[in-house]
Amino acid sequence: MDISTMRSLATVASLACFLGIWFWAFRRKNKTRFEEAAQLPFLED
Template identity: 60%
Template sequence: MDINDFRSLITVLGLLCFLGIAGWAYSRGSKKGFDEAANLPFAEDDDSVPGQSSRPR
């Protein structure tokens, strides 16, 4: 096995990893978790009071 065979093997493994991650990201089962994560910045804190800063003075 020379270096070019090793490089080809690494390229094929990288492609398979990429396709696996892309398949997982676009699968229907992952949609709910991704939708929840996308809305996290808009979620309100339960312990925050309107008009008060959360920083200590």
Template identity: 60%
Template sequence: MDINDLRSLLTVAGLLCFLAIVGWAYGKGSKKGFEEAANLPFAEHDDQAAMACPSQPR
């Protein structure tokens, strides 16, 4: 086994990892979790921040 065989194996392994990540990201089960994560900045959990800075109006 020379360096070119190792490079080929690493290229194939990288491609398989990439395809696995793409399959996970676009899978049917992942959509709900991604939508929840996307809406986290808009969640109504600002009570602790409002208590820390009472002088700022909401």
């Protein structure tokens, strides 16, 4: 296994991680949780 193959695998793995996080973040199921978290700084103690 040469360095080019390792770089290609690292690139593909990074892309897969990025897409996984992207799909998780934009699921409809998470929308309400993220909206609540976005309002936390504006809530009074």
